[in-house]
Amino acid sequence: MGSRDEGEPVTKLVWRVKxxxxxxxxxxMEVEVARIxxxxxxxxxxxxxxxxxxxxxxxxxxxxxxxAQVTIAGEHRCACAVCGRRLASKGYxxxxxxxxxxxxxxxxxxxxxxxCRNGGLAKSFAAFDLEAATVAPELAYVTAxxxxxxxxxxxxxxxxxxxxxxxxxxxxxxxxxxxRVGEAIVQPxxxxxxxxxxxxxxxxxxxxxxxxxxxxxxxxxxxHFEVVAxxxxxxxxxxxxxxxxxxxxxxxxxxxxxxxxxxxxxxDTPATVLCDGHAGLWRMLREALPNATVVLDWWxxxxxxxxxxxxxxxxxxxDAHLAAEAVRGLERAKWRLWHGRxxxxxxxxxxxxxxxxxxxxxxxxxxxxxxHHVDELLAYLERNHGALVHYAxxxxxxxxxxTAFVESAVNEIIAKRMNKKQQMRWNRTTVQPFLDVRTxxxxxxxxxxxxxxxxxxxxxxxxxxxxxxx
Ligand SMILES: [Zn+2]
Numbered sequence: 001m002g003s004r005d006e007g008e009p010v011t012k013l014v015w016r017v018k019x020x021x022x023x024x025x026x027x028x029m030e031v032e033v034a035r036i037x038x039x040x041x042x043x044x045x046x047x048x049x050x051x052x053x054x055x056x057x058x059x060x061x062x063x064x065x066x067x068a069q070v071t072i073a074g075e076h077r078c079a080c081a082v083c084g085r086r087l088a089s090k091g092y093x094x095x096x097x098x099x100x101x102x103x104x105x106x107x108x109x110x111x112x113x114x115x116c117r118n119g120g121l122a123k124s125f126a127a128f129d130l131e132a133a134t135v136a137p138e139l140a141y142v143t144a145x146x147x148x149x150x151x152x153x154x155x156x157x158x159x160x161x162x163x164x165x166x167x168x169x170x171x172x173x174x175x176x177x178x179x180r181v182g183e184a185i186v187q188p189x190x191x192x193x194x195x196x197x198x199x200x201x202x203x204x205x206x207x208x209x210x211x212x213x214x215x216x217x218x219x220x221x222x223x224h225f226e227v228v229a230x231x232x233x234x235x236x237x238x239x240x241x242x243x244x245x246x247x248x249x250x251x252x253x254x255x256x257x258x259x260x261x262x263x264x265x266x267x268d269t270p271a272t273v274l275c276d277g278h279a280g281l282w283r284m285l286r287e288a289l290p291n292a293t294v295v296l297d298w299w300x301x302x303x304x305x306x307x308x309x310x311x312x313x314x315x316x317x318x319d320a321h322l323a324a325e326a327v328r329g330l331e332r333a334k335w336r337l338w339h340g341r342x343x344x345x346x347x348x349x350x351x352x353x354x355x356x357x358x359x360x361x362x363x364x365x366x367x368x369x370x371x372h373h374v375d376e377l378l379a380y381l382e383r384n385h386g387a388l389v390h391y392a393x394x395x396x397x398x399x400x401x402x403t404a405f406v407e408s409a410v411n412e413i414i415a416k417r418m419n420k421k422q423q424m425r426w427n428r429t430t431v432q433p434f435l436d437v438r439t440x441x442x443x444x445x446x447x448x449x450x451x452x453x454x455x456x457x458x459x460x461x462x463x464x465x466x467x468x469x470x
Contacts, residue, residue, distance in 0.1 A: 010039060010040075011039075011040050012037050012038070012039065012040075013037065013038045013039070013040060014035065014036070014037050015035070015036040015037075016032055016034070016035050016036075017032065017033050017034040017035070017036070017057060018030050018031065018032050018033065019031050019032075019033045019060075019061060019064055021064070021068070023068065023072065031064060033057065033060035033061055033064065034053065034056060034057045034060055036049070036053055051161075051162070055163065055164035056164070058101040058102075058163075058164060059101050059102030059164040061101070062099060062101040062102050062104055063102065063104055066097055066099070066104045066106070067104065067106060067107075070106055070108060070128045073127075073128050074108065074109055074127030074128045075127075077111065077127050077128075078111065078127065080114035080116060080117070082114065082116055082117060083114060083116045085114055085116065087111040087112055087113075087114055088111070088112040089109055089110070089111060089112075090110040090111060090112050090124045091109075091110055092107045092108060092109050092110065093107075093108055093110060093126070094106065094107055094108070095108060095130060095134050096134055097130070097134055097136065098134055098135045098136060098139060098165075099136035099138070099139055099165075100136065100138055100139045100142060100163050100165060101163065101164055102164040102165070106128075108126050108127060108128050108130070109126070109127040109128075110124050110125065110126055110127070111124060111125060111126075111127055112124050113125065135177060135180075137450055137453070137454040137457045138457060138458060139165065139177075140177055140180070140181050140185070140450075141181070141446065141447065141450050141457070141458065142159070143155060143159065143169075143174055143177045143178060143181070144177065144178045144181040144182075144185075144437045144441070144446065145441055145446060146158065146159075147174055147175075147178040147434075147437065148437055148438040148440075148441035148442070148446075149441070151171075152171035152172075152174040152175045152178075153170070153171040153174075155174045156169045156170050156171055156173065156174045159174075178433070178434060178437055179430065179433045179434065180433075181433070181437055182432065182433020182434060182435075182436045182437045183433045184453070185446075185449050185450055185453050186433070186436040186437055186440050186446070186449050187433070187436060188453065189440075189445075189448075189449035189452055189453070202266070202268055202269045202270060203234055203235050203269075203270075204234075204235060204269070204270040204271065204272070205232050205233065205234045205235075205263070205264075205265055205269055205270070205271050205272075206232070206233050206234075206271070206272050206273075206274065206400055206405075207230060207231070207232050207260070207265065207271055207272070207273045207274070207289070207292070208230055208231050208232075208233075208273075208274045208275070208400075208403045208405055208406030208409075209228060209229075209230040209273065209274070209275040209276075209278075209281055209285075209403070209406065210228070210229055210230065210275070210276060210403050210406045210407060210409075210410045211226050211227065211228045211229070211246070211276075211278060211281075211410075212226070212227055212229060212410050212414040213225065213226055213227070214227055214414060214426050214431070215425045215426065216425060216426065216427070216428065217425040217426055217427045218427065219425075225245060225246065225426075225428045226245070226246040227243055227244070227245050227246065227413075227414050227431070227435065228243065228244055228245075228246055228252070228256070228281070229241070229242070229243040229406070229409050229410040229413045229414055230242055230243070230259070230406055230409065231405060231406050231409045232260065232263035232264075232265055233405065234264075239443075240262070240263040240264075240443050241409045241412070241413060241439045241442050241443055242259030242260075242262060242263065242439055243259075243409075243413045243414070243435040243438070243439055244256065244258075244259060244432060244435060245428045245429075245431050245432060245435070246280065247428055247429070249280065249283065249284070252280075252284060253283075253284050253287050253288065255432070256284050256288050257287075257288045260288055260289070265289075267288065267289060267290060267291070268291075269289075270291075271289050271291075271292040271293070272292065272293045272294075272295060272399070272400070273285055273289060273292045273293070273294050273295065274295045274296075274297055274400060274401075274402065274403045274406070275294070275296070275297060275387075275403060276296075276297045276300040276403060277296050277297070277300055277301075277380060277383065277384040277387070282294070282384075282386075282387075293389075294386065294387040295387055295389050295394070295400075295401065296384045296387035296388055296389075297401075297402050297403040298338075298391050298401040298402050299402050299403075299404065300403075301337065301380070301381065302334075304373070304376065304377045304380055305330060305333075305334045305337075305377065307373045307377075308330055308370065308373035308374050308377050309327060309330050309331075311366065311369045311370040311372075311373045312326035312327045312329075312330055312370055313327060314366045314369065314370075315364070315366050315367065315370065317365070317366070318364055318365050318366065319364070322359065322364070325355075326352065326355075326356070326370060329348055329351070329352045329355075330348075330349075330352065330374070332348050333345045333348035333349045333352070336348065337381070337388065337391070338391045338392050339390060339391075339392050340388070340389060340390025340391065340392070340393065342381070342385055342388045345381070346378070346381070346382070346385075349374060349377060349378045349381070350378065352374050353371065353374050353375055353378060356370050356371035356374060357371060389401075409442075412438075412442055413435065413438055413439060413442065447460075
């Protein structure tokens with residue numbers, strides 16, 4: 001059995017982790033931040049720093065570093081920036097700083113404004129400016145980033161599993177933090193980006209629009225509401241997604257213009273817009289991009305042709321000759337549409353409607369169904385005739401004719417997280433910040449938005465290992 005004798009004292013292996021503070025050159029101070037103990041006998045499961053220990057260690061470090069930083073930064077504000085006079089203290093206030101490595105209680109000094117700066121200023125101010133945000137930007141970033149990819153509750157579970165985030169971050173906290181990121185970080189970013197990008201020379205872009213429905217939180221008013229999602233792609237192939245709730249026409253129109261601005265598109269940008277013929281979208285398009293070439297998605301038209309063709313083929317069960325005649329008529333109409341000959345296509349379809357109506361008087365089975373589909377197809381094309389183009393020529397020139405490239409955006413933005421499988425319900429008036437966060441994550445621009453708002457937050461290209469003492 002065991003090699004160890006009965007009664008032999010059990011020796012512990014001990015590691016003590018000390019933090020050596022050197023806030024001024026040569027002046028050091030040590031504090032023990034963790035103590036790790038193990039038995040001499042170790043199995044595979046013992047060969048490691050435990051997750052709980054790592055959490056304890058990082059939060060102990062954070063609890064030492066943050067208050068020292070706040071105190072020192074505050075000392076620099078203790079003298080008047082104008083006359084140098086020492087400012088009087090007006091007591092302290094307490095706050096909790098929430099970070100990826102735990103909650104840190106803070107005591108922040110309030111200072112009385114200097115008498116030399118009379119008027120215009122508040123009577124007192126905090127020696128350290130928390131900017132009304134007690135959540136560390138990096139915690140907000142990580143939370144929002146993963147919320148775009150997984151449900152709130154799952155994000156809460158993951159964060160509390162791996163990090164010493166305290167204050168029990170539950171689904172509600174994660175939701176609220178993400179919403180604030182959308183409102184306070186992403187939205188102001190939209191304005192900055194729009195101004196920055198107008199300086200860029202106008203390069204042609206392709207804009208694709210599509211819509212999807214999400215479940216409403218307020219089921220007494222409506223079960224679902226519509227979210228419009230889209231993509232802008234430029235000549236160099238870079239793509240930018242956007243999404244907004246279809247609220248009132250004015251709001252949707254504003255949201256659309258903003259989304260375009262975000263992607264660097266203004267009213268003067270040469271643009272081709274593809275969409276599925278949704279009546280409300282045309283109006284929005286005309287307002288935002290009055291000079292754009294608008295193209296009705298070929299596949300939406302083709303699917304309607306296919307329904308009519310099926311109905312026509314169905315006639316074959318009764319009369320093969322009539323069925324063949326109807327199929328031929330539809331195929332000719334479709335060929336004309338494909339070759340940009342809308343008047344000819346319309347004439348063919350109108351003739352087919354007329355023919356079906358005449359034939360239906362004879363009560364032939366299936367003819368009413370055909371008539372219905374052809375009627376619908378014709379009305380659809382008439383509604384969208386301004387967006388009918390020479391599809392064959394566009395295809396030959398390698399120009400887009402379908403919104404297929406947008407469908408992935410719709411799926412990523414709406415379907416993945418908001419569909420009925422996940423049982424998520426949204427409020428049409430508050431969904432926008434979440435859509436904004438999600439599109440920024442998918443566009444890979446969320447980190448930039450944080451950097452713009454908090455200079456120094458997650459600096460680019462310096463994520464190497466921390467400098468280690470020799
Ligand atoms: Zn002064």
